[in-house]
Amino acid sequence: MDKKLEKIVQALQEKFGVTHEEFRGEVHVFVKAENIVDALTLLRDKYEFELLSALTATDYYEQHVEPRFHVIYQLSSLAQNITVQLRVAVNGDQPKVPSAAGVYDTANWREREVFDMFGIQFEGHPDPRRILTPEGMEAHPLRKDFPLGYEEPQFTFNYDDIDLKKIYAKE
Amino acid sequence: MAQLEEVSYEPFKHLVSERALTGETMLLNMGPQHPSTHGVLRLLLELDGETIVNAIPDIGYLHTGVEKNMESKTYLKAEVMTDRLDYMNTTGNNLAYCMAVEKLIDLDVPERAQVIRVIVTELQRIASHLVFMGAFGLDLAAMSMFLYCFREREYIMDILELCSGQRMMTTYFRPGGVWRDVPEEFDSAVRNFIKIFPKRVDEYEALLTKNPILLDRLVGIGILDAKTALSHGVTGPTLRASGVNWDLRKARPYIGYEQYDFNVPVRTEGDTFARYIVHIEEFRESLKIVEQGLEKLKKLPGKPVNSDNRKFVPPPRAEVGVSMEALIHHFKFWTEGFPAPKASIYSAVESPRGELGVYLEGNGGPKPHRVHMRTPSFDNLSAINKMVQGHLVADLVAILASIDIVLGDIDR
Numbered sequence: 001m002d003k004k005l006e007k008i009v010q011a012l013q014e015k016f017g018v019t020h021e022e023f024r025g026e027v028h029v030f031v032k033a034e035n036i037v038d039a040l041t042l043l044r045d046k047y048e049f050e051l052l053s054a055l056t057a058t059d060y061y062e063q064h065v066e067p068r069f070h071v072i073y074q075l076s077s078l079a080q081n082i083t084v085q086l087r088v089a090v091n092g093d094q095p096k097v098p099s100a101a102g103v104y105d106t107a108n109w110r111e112r113e114v115f116d117m118f119g120i121q122f123e124g125h126p127d128p129r130r131i132l133t134p135e136g137m138e139a140h141p142l143r144k145d146f147p148l149g150y151e152e153p154q155f156t157f158n159y160d161d162i163d164l165k166k167i168y169a170k171e
Numbered sequence: 172m173a174q175l176e177e178v179s180y181e182p183f184k185h186l187v188s189e190r191a192l193t194g195e196t197m198l199l200n201m202g203p204q205h206p207s208t209h210g211v212l213r214l215l216l217e218l219d220g221e222t223i224v225n226a227i228p229d230i231g232y233l234h235t236g237v238e239k240n241m242e243s244k245t246y247l248k249a250e251v252m253t254d255r256l257d258y259m260n261t262t263g264n265n266l267a268y269c270m271a272v273e274k275l276i277d278l279d280v281p282e283r284a285q286v287i288r289v290i291v292t293e294l295q296r297i298a299s300h301l302v303f304m305g306a307f308g309l310d311l312a313a314m315s316m317f318l319y320c321f322r323e324r325e326y327i328m329d330i331l332e333l334c335s336g337q338r339m340m341t342t343y344f345r346p347g348g349v350w351r352d353v354p355e356e357f358d359s360a361v362r363n364f365i366k367i368f369p370k371r372v373d374e375y376e377a378l379l380t381k382n383p384i385l386l387d388r389l390v391g392i393g394i395l396d397a398k399t400a401l402s403h404g405v406t407g408p409t410l411r412a413s414g415v416n417w418d419l420r421k422a423r424p425y426i427g428y429e430q431y432d433f434n435v436p437v438r439t440e441g442d443t444f445a446r447y448i449v450h451i452e453e454f455r456e457s458l459k460i461v462e463q464g465l466e467k468l469k470k471l472p473g474k475p476v477n478s479d480n481r482k483f484v485p486p487p488r489a490e491v492g493v494s495m496e497a498l499i500h501h502f503k504f505w506t507e508g509f510p511a512p513k514a515s516i517y518s519a520v521e522s523p524r525g526e527l528g529v530y531l532e533g534n535g536g537p538k539p540h541r542v543h544m545r546t547p548s549f550d551n552l553s554a555i556n557k558m559v560q561g562h563l564v565a566d567l568v569a570i571l572a573s574i575d576i577v578l579g580d581i582d583r
Contacts, residue, residue, distance in 0.1 A: 023514045024274055050401040053519065054528050054545035072530065074517050074545070078401070078417050085517060106404030109553045117238075129182060132231035132582060141239055148243050 001027060005082050008047050012039060028085045033097050036073070036088050040103045043075060049084070051076040055100070055110035057118045061092070061144035068092030069120055073100070090120060099125040117142035186227050187217045196224055199564075203232050207310045207568045210578030212552075216564065223567060226559045228552055233582035241542040245508030246272050246346065249539060254340040256544060257580035259299040262291050262331070263522045265344040267544075270425060271518040271529035272346040275511050278483050283474040284348035285426045290361065290464040291334060291343060292426075293457040297368070298327040299523035300450050300457075303575045304375060307447065310572040311388055316378060323371050326364045333357055347484040348477035358465060365462055372454045380451070389444035393558040393570035396441055403557070404550035407525025408449040409574050413441035419521040430467075431460045443566075446573040453523075483509045508537030515541075524548050524575055548580035 001009070005027055012018045016035040021028045031039050043049040054074040061068055067089035076083050088097055099122035100107040111122040112131040119140035122128065130137065139146055183198075190196045202213040211232035217225040237256060241249040250272075253264040266288060273280060280288075301320040308316025328338040334353050335343035343350050379385050395405070397413045410417055418435040420428040436452035438445035478484045485504045486497035511533030519528035525547030534540035551574045558574075559567045 024277070024516055026516060028515075051406075052404055053526060054517065054530060054543065056530055056543040056545075058515070058532055058541040072543075074528065074530070076526075078415065078422075081422050083517070104404070105399070105402040106550050106553060109549065110404075127186065130231075132234040134231070135182060141236060146239075148239060 002082055004080050005084060008043070008084065011047075012042075015039075015042070026083070026085060028087055031086050031088055033088050033090060036071075036086065037098050037100055037103060039086060040073065040075075040100050043084070043086075044103055047077065048079040049075040049077045051078060052100075052104040052106050052110075053083070055107055055114065057090075057114045057120060057142075059118060059142065059144045066091055069095050069118060071097050071114065071120060095120040096123055097121070098123050101125055116140065119143065183215055183227055187225055190219070190224070191217050195219075201564075201567075203229075208571065209306060209576055212571075212576070212578055212581075214555075214567075216567070218564070221563050223559050223562055223564065226556050226567065228555055230552070230578075230581050233578045235583065237583045238542055238544065242539060245537045246511060246539060247504075247508060249542065250345070251340075251342050253544070254342055255579060256546060256583055257522065257524065257527070257548070257577045258339060259302050259577050260295055260522050260524070260527075261339055261341050262295045262343055263299075263520065263527065264544075265342060266292055266426070267518070267520045267522070267527045267529050268531075269344045269346050270520060271516060271531040272511070274516045274518050275514065275531050275533055276346070276483055276509065278347050278478055278480060280348055280426075280478060281475045282427070283352075283468070283471040284476040286464050286467045286471065287334075287349050287353055287476060288344055288426050289428065289431070290461050290468065291331070293460045293464070294327050294330060294361070294364075296457050296523045297454060297461075298324050300454055301327075303450055303523075303572075307572045307575075308379065310568050311385060313379065313382075313385070316375065319371070319375065319378075323368060326360075326367070330357070330360050330364065333360060345477070345484075347480065348475075352476045353468075358468070361461060361465060365458060365465075368458060369455070372451065376451060380448070386444065388566070388569055389447060389573075390442060392443045392562060392566050393573065394440070394442045395554060395558050399557050400441075400554060403554035405525070405554050406547050406550070407521070407523065407575075408453065409446055409551050410525065411436065412438045412445035412449045414439035419519055419526060423519075425520060428460075431463050433457075433459050443569050443573040446575075450575075510535060510537050511539070513540075519545070522547055524577070524580065525551060544583060546580040546583060548576040548578075552576050552581055 009020050012029060016039055019030045053076045057069050057071045059069055069090040071088040071090060073086040090097055099111055111125055114120050116130040116132050117140055197218045199216045199218055201216055202208040203211040213229040215227040216223055237252050241252050250268050253268040254261040256264050301324040305317040305320030331341055332338050333356060335341040395413050397415050400410050400413045416435055416437045421435055433456045436449045438449055481500045486500050490497040491501045513533055513535040515532035517528055517530045519526050527547055528545030530543035531539055532541040558570050
């Protein structure tokens with residue numbers, strides 16, 4: 001592990017009791033959900049991680065493990081040229097994570113995307129709407145228990161047409 | 172037949188100012204069918220007269236579920252979908268994905284393949300910037316720019332067709348190398364382009380850079396300061412125009428970028444004009460890289476362009492007929508695919524729009540468990556509200572053109 005990074009992981013360990021893993025030179029730090037906002041603030045303010053490169057999630061439904069979801073925060077520091085990944089494990093039953101939109105502006109849209117795709121609630125999010133799928137959709141497509149396909153895309157606004165083709169939608 | 176419902180602004184209530192609720196400011200819908208939103212982007216504008224108070228982007232009209240689809244395909248077949256994300260930078264997307272796969276399965280790529288990757292990626296960067304420049308001119312009523320830029324882009328499309336057989340959806344790079352070596356005509360075709368193009372860039376500059384009408388519309392418009400840009404995750408030329416010298420090709424060199432001599436254009440103004448100039452200068456820098464790449468390629472004639480690790484790269488066709496192992500590998504590769512470890516990696520490249528990152532997670536089988544494309548346009552667009560506040564609607568068009576968004580990249 002990079003020396004600069006080692007110090008940072010150590011600081012996180014002392015403060016939040018995190019664990020970490022390493023794979024192909026990347027460091028993944030596991031943070032508890034209640035600490036994530038503090039951890040991100042600390043990394044941004046003290047260790048110059050100015051850029052939240054990515055915020056996404058992954059679903060372990062098929063492996064029947066709890067916690068079912070991991071929310072992933074990929075951070076970059078431009079000043080020191082290092083990256084670190086924070087991971088928050090979230091239970092499958094009513095998944096909830098505190099929102100990081102107050103720390104990084106980009107988390108606003110990225111959290112909306114994760115909510116849209118995985119149904120993970122971000123508590124305290126300023127704008128908790130769906131972002132990619134249409135309003136009123138109930139499923140969360142990137143969950144592993146969401147089937148791929150089987151539904152004909154709707155290319156018309158002629159409601160009689162839609163009703164005719166999708167009888168099941170009315171039932 | 173049922174009537175279409177009236178568009179409701181109810182969901183956006185908390186995003187507009189209080190004046191909108193009393194009817195003092197006007198809400199105007201722009202897009203999704205609008206020529207200057209570069210695709211199917213809908214913007215809800217809150218206007219005070221002609222001045223923008225708030226601009227609320229509404230995206231997702233082009234959402235195709237690429238990430239979900241990739242989970243059901245083998246690593247190789249999933250690559251085809253990456254072309255369709257940012258359709259102006261197809262080989263760049265391939266590169267990001269291939270590098271992620273190579274990192275996950277720990278696969279080396281021979282040098283000749285790396286050099287080919289650099290040349291083709293930089294040509295694609297120029298092509299992408301040409302579309303930017305053309306659309307930028309078009310949005311600012313400089314119609315001829317569009318025609319000129321697409322004329323030059325055609326050279327690059329021809330080169331891509333030479334290499335891969337396709338103009339746009341190339342899927343030319345594969346995990347472990349490239350699909351096949353470049354043809355003989357490649358060198359002369361690229362050299363021809365290098366000869367022509369610098370003069371053409373000068374022509375664009377003569378048309379636009381000092382044009383007083385254009386300057387009036389660009390200078391001081393849509394200023395984005397560095398801190399806001401970073402907080403919004405803005406990367407690429409948009410970030411560099413705001414005075415942050417951050418280019419992944421320099422910061423974390425990949426595919427051998429450390430061996431090339433090039434500069435990273437940076438401007439400090441952060442306005443629309445700065446973003447335009449950064450793009451113009453990147454034309455010249457990319458051309459420099461292409462030229463050096465050709466020299467490197469000359470020194471590596473006949474060298475392999477694919478890894479010889481038969482577990483991850485198919486054997487050459489000639490071997491399949493004579494070698495039993497090759498036949499087995501060929502069969503296993505094309506039916507089952509190759510397995511990747513149960514782990515996750517994140518790898519990022521500098522696309523023409525910014526940091527194109529791929530989060531790739533394997534589950535021990537031949538299909539990815541999760542692929543996430545961190546697309547630069549998504550974050551770049553999220554900063555639009557900060558850029559357009561207080562400007563006119565006509566300026567919004569210029570600002571939107573200057574951040575160079577591709578809707579396929581945003582909605583995935």
